[in-house]
Amino acid sequence: MKWGLAVAAVTVAFTSCKIDEPKMTNSSFETMTVKKSDIELPYKFSARMKGQNDVTVTPQVSGQLMKICVTEGQQVKQGQTLFMIDSRNAHLELEAAQANLQAALASENSAKLEYESNKNLFDKKIVSSYMLNNSENSYKQAQASVSQARASVNRAKVNLGFCTITATVPGVIGEIPVRPGDQVSPMTQLTMLSGNTTMYAEFSVTEAIVENMVKEGMKASEVEKYISQLPDATFIMKNGTEYPHKGRVVSLTGVVNASTGSLTSKVSFPNPEGHLYSGIQGTVVMNFAKKDVIIVPQYAVVRLQDKAQVYKVQADSTATAVDVTTADTGNGKDFIVTSGLNAGDRIVTTGANNVTEGQKVLFPETEKK
Numbered sequence: 001m002k003w004g005l006a007v008a009a010v011t012v013a014f015t016s017c018k019i020d021e022p023k024m025t026n027s028s029f030e031t032m033t034v035k036k037s038d039i040e041l042p043y044k045f046s047a048r049m050k051g052q053n054d055v056t057v058t059p060q061v062s063g064q065l066m067k068i069c070v071t072e073g074q075q076v077k078q079g080q081t082l083f084m085i086d087s088r089n090a091h092l093e094l095e096a097a098q099a100n101l102q103a104a105l106a107s108e109n110s111a112k113l114e115y116e117s118n119k120n121l122f123d124k125k126i127v128s129s130y131m132l133n134n135s136e137n138s139y140k141q142a143q144a145s146v147s148q149a150r151a152s153v154n155r156a157k158v159n160l161g162f163c164t165i166t167a168t169v170p171g172v173i174g175e176i177p178v179r180p181g182d183q184v185s186p187m188t189q190l191t192m193l194s195g196n197t198t199m200y201a202e203f204s205v206t207e208a209i210v211e212n213m214v215k216e217g218m219k220a221s222e223v224e225k226y227i228s229q230l231p232d233a234t235f236i237m238k239n240g241t242e243y244p245h246k247g248r249v250v251s252l253t254g255v256v257n258a259s260t261g262s263l264t265s266k267v268s269f270p271n272p273e274g275h276l277y278s279g280i281q282g283t284v285v286m287n288f289a290k291k292d293v294i295i296v297p298q299y300a301v302v303r304l305q306d307k308a309q310v311y312k313v314q315a316d317s318t319a320t321a322v323d324v325t326t327a328d329t330g331n332g333k334d335f336i337v338t339s340g341l342n343a344g345d346r347i348v349t350t351g352a353n354n355v356t357e358g359q360k361v362l363f364p365e366t367e368k369k
Contacts, residue, residue: 029361030350031313034294036343040287042330047203047235047267047284049276053169053195059085060162062185065178072176075274076167076193083190087163094156101149108142115139169195172277194278201235201247201267201284227252233267235276236283245270247284294337300349301326301335310337311355313346317362319355 067084070076115135121127174192178184227249235243247269267284269276301324302309308326311319324340341347348355355361 029348029352029355031346031361032296032300032349033346034296034337034341034343036292036294038289038291039293039295039329039334039336040289041336043286043288044330045203045205045265045284045286047201047282049269049278049280049282050200050202051171051194051196051278052198052200052268053171054278055168055171055193055195057082057165057190057193058186058188059083059165059184059190060186061085061090061159063087063089063163063183065180065182065184065190068176068178068180070173070176070191072173072191074173076171076173078167078170080167081164082167082173082193083165085163085165085184087160090156090160090163094153094160097149097152097156101146101153104142104145104149108139108146111135111139111142165190167193169193170197171195172274174278192278196271196274196276196278199269199271199276199278200250201233201269201282203265203267203284205252205263205265231287231289233269234285235267235269236285237280238282243269243276243282245272249286290336294341294343295329295334296337296341296347297349298333298335300347300352302352310341311348311352311361312341313348313361317360318358319348319361321357 063085065083066086069081069083076082115132115138118127118132118135122129122132171194174194176191178188178190182188184190230249233247233249235247237243247267249265250268251266252263296310300310302311302321308324309321310324312322314320322340325338326335327338329336348361351361
């Protein structure tokens with residue numbers, strides 16, 4: 001009797017708690033209707049910077065290097081003194097040339113007086129034409145000697161000037177492999193001066209991007225027009241920092257490299273603060289517009305081995321897997337669908353990884369929405 005009462009009590013207790021059994025619920029999926037739109041795709045190219053005027057600094061005369069007036073990495077102005085070579089011999093050559101010029105001028109003056117005197121005597125029929133002609137020739141020879149002496153003086157001044165080496169362009173001093181006291185000659189490289197007011201980023205562009213450039217018969221004016229229509233370029237440093245000034249494409253080679261299938265491009269970047277240097281590497285980014293393309297979220301694309309699929313919603317609200325080909329947009333969020341879908345198709349987005357073939361993905365509650 002006690003056991004009977006206990007069983008009854010338990011039965012009443014369970015009944016009073018009213019425990020609900022779990023019910024089957026439909027999974028929730030999000031869908032979208034695909035359409036065509038425009039997008040800008042970032043194309044990235046590995047590039048190396050080069051100065052607009054990278055000048056190899058070498059002496060024009062031989063001699064002992066007396067002084068180095070700059071340091072490696074120093075920013076210099078045009079005309080600033082860089083190196084000084086022993087100029088004592090050049091000074092002596094200049095003094096000798098000036099002395100020769102004075103002697104030539106004296107000889108010219110004497111020849112001139114003799115010529116003028118003979119000319120007067122010839123007019124009075126005192127001397128013969130032979131004497132007049134001789135004096136005239138001597139005067140002309142003296143004039144030629146003066147010209148040669150003046151040229152020697154100018155040459156000596158130039159050689160003296162070569163003893164002081166100045167910057168031909170504004171820029172940055174590269175490595176200096178010489179030291180004061182070294183014997184230098186025109187074959188000696190003193191340094192590399194990188195003219196960095198404007199810098200060029202050189203890189204290779206695939207033929208597919210610039211296919212208009214390789215059309216047969218394209219005129220030079222058409223090439224220039226094509227280049228002028230290319231988008232601005234951004235330079236990204238190796239540390240990920242974006243250079244603040246935009247660049248413009250200034251040249252594209254007209255010949256495709258047979259081994260790489262690419263063209264060499266050059267982008268000009270202003271460098272007013274001098275932050276860019278020759279030889280630094282980075283990435284050039286250019287945004288090219290794509291028009292009338294189908295764009296879908298990356299999570300709507302299901303990867304199955306080497307295939308890419310999306311689930312297309314049929315008229316009866318069931319999902320069918322469709323093979324698609326995609327291209328990356330570079331924004332980390334979307335794909336461009338190049339084949340497999342048409343504008344107006346409805347696909348599953350959120351939850352696409354959980355869909356099975358033929359599963360119903362739209363329910364009355366969703367459809368009302």
